[in-house]
Amino acid sequence: MKIDPEVKNRLKQLLKKEVEKINKMVVIKSAYQLDKNEIDMVFRALPEFYGMPYETIIDQEIMAGIIVQQGSKIYDLSLSGQLKSLSNKIYEID
Amino acid sequence: MENLGIDAKLLIAQMINFVLFFLIVKKFIVKPFNRFVDDEKTKEKQTEAMRKTIEKQTETMQAHEKEFKQKMKKEMQTVLEKAKGDGLVIKEEMLVQTKKEMDVLKDKTQVQLLQEKTALEQEMKNKLAEMSMLIVNQSLKSVLDETTRKRITEKILNSKN
Numbered sequence: 001m002k003i004d005p006e007v008k009n010r011l012k013q014l015l016k017k018e019v020e021k022i023n024k025m026v027v028i029k030s031a032y033q034l035d036k037n038e039i040d041m042v043f044r045a046l047p048e049f050y051g052m053p054y055e056t057i058i059d060q061e062i063m064a065g066i067i068v069q070q071g072s073k074i075y076d077l078s079l080s081g082q083l084k085s086l087s088n089k090i091y092e093i094d
Numbered sequence: 095m096e097n098l099g100i101d102a103k104l105l106i107a108q109m110i111n112f113v114l115f116f117l118i119v120k121k122f123i124v125k126p127f128n129r130f131v132d133d134e135k136t137k138e139k140q141t142e143a144m145r146k147t148i149e150k151q152t153e154t155m156q157a158h159e160k161e162f163k164q165k166m167k168k169e170m171q172t173v174l175e176k177a178k179g180d181g182l183v184i185k186e187e188m189l190v191q192t193k194k195e196m197d198v199l200k201d202k203t204q205v206q207l208l209q210e211k212t213a214l215e216q217e218m219k220n221k222l223a224e225m226s227m228l229i230v231n232q233s234l235k236s237v238l239d240e241t242t243r244k245r246i247t248e249k250i251l252n253s254k255n
Contacts, residue, residue: 041251041252042251083230
């Protein structure tokens with residue numbers, strides 16, 4: 001099946017916009033629902049995301065703290081992340 | 095002569111007869127007989143010479159045989175000694191080779207044992223770490239209430255500031 005080049009081009013542009021939108025979106029994962037004050041604290045802690053659109057996700061597995069993701073960038077400031085890091089350090093000890 | 099009782103004619107005839115007899119005997123009996131005797135003597139001499147030659151040859155052969163046997167014995171002894179020496183050398187080489195192989199095997203086994211020990215230790219350590227993490231995770235999950243989670247989150251964010 002041959003797609004009309006104009007339609008193809010528009011679809012590409014649309015997809016690009018969506019990807020950009022998703023990439024700009026800051027996802028904040030936490031173990032409970034963060035309040036406004038806590039979100040402000042997050043942006044103060046990570047000023048590079050300040051003013052960007054964001055969404056919050058609740059994930060009980062992280063126990064405490066937060067995980068911030070934007071595109072391919074991930075900041076793991078969670079208790080589970082710290083435990084994982086500790087676990088990796090234990091594995092590395094000879 | 096007649097008075098003596100001798101007949102001259104008879105005497106002459108007898109003499110002739112004797113001469114003839116002598117000649118005939120000499121020619122037809124004595125000569126062949128002598129020849130036969132000579133031939134026999136010659137044959138006997140030849141036989142004797144042949145016997146002597148054979149005896150000499152037999153002695154020479156016996157001497158050769160004796161010499162050959164001695165030579166054979168000597169060679170056999172030499173070969174045996176050489177074989178014995180070679181056998182000893184081979185035995186030594188085999189012993190050295192076996193020792194080398196044993197050493198290699200020993201080293202290999204030691205290395206293998208060490209590797210297995212290290213792997214086992216690592217596995218134990220990993221299991222221990224895994225179990226510890228599981229216990230910590232489960233404990234934290236059951237212990238942490240929302241207030242504590244909030245406090246921890248605040249502490250983490252403050253430490254980042």
